[in-house]
Amino acid sequence: MRLSAYFMPTLKETPAEAEIVSHRLMLRAGMVRQASAGIYSWLPLGFRVLKKIEQIVREEQDRAGAQEVLMPTIQSADLWRQSGRYDAYGAEMLRIEDRHGRDMLYGPTNEELITDIFRTSVRSYRDLPRMLYHIQWKFRDEVRPRFGVMRGREFLMKDNYSFDLDYEGAKKSYNKMFVSYLRTFARLGLQAIPMAADTGPIGGDLSHEFIILADTGESEVFCHGDILDFDGLGEGIDYQSDLEPVVQAWTKLYARTDDKHDPAVFEREVPAEKRVQRRGIEVGHIFYFGTTYSEPLKALVATPEDESVAVHMGSYGIGVSRLVGAVIEASHDEAGIIWPEAVAPFKVGLINLKVAAADCSKACEEIYAKLQEAGVEVLYDDRDERAGAKFAEMDLIGLPWQLVVGPRSLDKGLVELKRRAGGQREEVSLETALARLTG
Numbered sequence: 313m314r315l316s317a318y319f320m321p322t323l324k325e326t327p328a329e330a331e332i333v334s335h336r337l338m339l340r341a342g343m344v345r346q347a348s349a350g351i352y353s354w355l356p357l358g359f360r361v362l363k364k365i366e367q368i369v370r371e372e373q374d375r376a377g378a379q380e381v382l383m384p385t386i387q388s389a390d391l392w393r394q395s396g397r398y399d400a401y402g403a404e405m406l407r408i409e410d411r412h413g414r415d416m417l418y419g420p421t422n423e424e425l426i427t428d429i430f431r432t433s434v435r436s437y438r439d440l441p442r443m444l445y446h447i448q449w450k451f452r453d454e455v456r457p458r459f460g461v462m463r464g465r466e467f468l469m470k471d472n473y474s475f476d477l478d479y480e481g482a483k484k485s486y487n488k489m490f491v492s493y494l495r496t497f498a499r500l501g502l503q504a505i506p507m508a509a510d511t512g513p514i515g516g517d518l519s520h521e522f523i524i525l526a527d528t529g530e531s532e533v534f535c536h537g538d539i540l541d542f543d544g545l546g547e548g549i550d551y552q553s554d555l556e557p558v559v560q561a562w563t564k565l566y567a568r569t570d571d572k573h574d575p576a577v578f579e580r581e582v583p584a585e586k587r588v589q590r591r592g593i594e595v596g597h598i599f600y601f602g603t604t605y606s607e608p609l610k611a612l613v614a615t616p617e618d619e620s621v622a623v624h625m626g627s628y629g630i631g632v633s634r635l636v637g638a639v640i641e642a643s644h645d646e647a648g649i650i651w652p653e654a655v656a657p658f659k660v661g662l663i664n665l666k667v668a669a670a671d672c673s674k675a676c677e678e679i680y681a682k683l684q685e686a687g688v689e690v691l692y693d694d695r696d697e698r699a700g701a702k703f704a705e706m707d708l709i710g711l712p713w714q715l716v717v718g719p720r721s722l723d724k725g726l727v728e729l730k731r732r733a734g735g736q737r738e739e740v741s742l743e744t745a746l747a748r749l750t751g
């Protein structure tokens with residue numbers, strides 16, 4: 313992509329309304345624009361990151377055996393009346409009336425709708441287990457939308473729902489999602505810690521939040537410091553194997569959000585020098601809630617003994633749009649964003665320092681073509697701007713690599729390769745630069 317043609321409305325000034333760094337940087341880098349309170353439009357640069365995160369989430373859901381569906385954003389109130397949540401959800405639910413006077417709503421979550429799909433199609437234990445997920449916009453009329461996409465009113469969520477015959481089966485599904493979340497966040501370059509959590513309006517009694525430690529996080533969390541060294545990717549997870557030992561290893565040390573925190577247990581179980589008390593961002597939340605929805609909605613299956621029982625369910629959410637902000641909170645410096653390679657909008661920023669010089673532009677065009685041929689995503693700054701402005705903008709948008717082509721180095725057949733993380737610069741030949749970036 314040529315920057316001269318790219319829609320990336322960056323801002324020089326720091327927007328006054330943005331309280332935290334990720335919100336400031338997303339606005340300054342031209343990634344999003346606020347449409348109204350807590351509702352955002354995604355501009356090309358931000359949209360690319362959102363799609364990359366979505367894709368990693370999708371791959372890890374599929375790997376764990378879940379199947380993707382797509383449910384609508386608008387739901388009928390009837391189902392929610394059957395589950396009893398229509399009134400209970402309160403002012404957070406955006407209620408809509410259609411032209412026929414029917415009560416509709418913009419879905420804040422999908423337990424009811426997926427249970428309805430299930431109950432009309434599945435009758436027997438033979439069709440279990442199943443895990444169905446979708447990646448869809450949700451709406452919650454938050455009292456205080458803030459921090460940009462971190463606490464929006466409209467936000468993109470991956471929500472998965474599991475169906476099993478009994479608790480044992482449901483726990484296996486829960487474990488699959490637990491491990492899949494560890495992998496997902498690790499692939500995004502994040503250290504997410506599973507913490508015992510409250511279930512809130514979703515209900516149920518077994519629940520973990522996945523938390524990224526950050527001073528700007530909204531939750532207060534407490535954990536044993538050793539968990540911070542655990543590796544989320546693990547080695548060759550087989551989803552058909554018993555995952556309970558992996559889950560045990562991650563949950564045996566103290567890690568709780570403030571709703572579940574117990575100072576006496578914390579002090580008893582965690583030595584003073586290992587006690588971590590920090591703020592955190594909730595990027596995922598998993599729940600086992602048994603028959604909370606299947607009973608009122610009558611999602612029943614026949615057991616091998618031909619009894620009819622309510623199916624055991626769990627639900628598993630990831631805040632896909634929140635993650636864009638969370639990654640920035642975890643990875644930035646004074647100059648701007650530092651994207652982990654897996655989610656970077658482009659891998660390389662190619663900077664032409666002297667557009668007017670024929671040799672510079674020729675070299676850049678050649679590099680640009682070669683990188684594209686090799687399938688490397690490259691943003692080519694071909695604008696006639698001051699070098700300082702170009703460097704500042706590249707640092708702001710945080711692409712992992714910068715390839716700088718200027719007349720002085722080019723005379724010696726060299727270009728400069730800069731790693732955004734750490735800032736190391738190296739003068740190398742064109743061939744070496746290309747080999748590094750395409751390798």
Ligand code: 5CA
Nearest residue numbers: 421463464467471594595596597628629631634
């Ligand atoms: N149905 C369950 C699981 S599928 C559910 O809705 N869980 S949740 O309420 O915890 O939301 C799942 C994830 O969505 C959260 O962990 C968080 O990362 C994200 N999320 C929740 N509310 C918002 C919001 N207002 N803005 C951005 N992301 C949000």
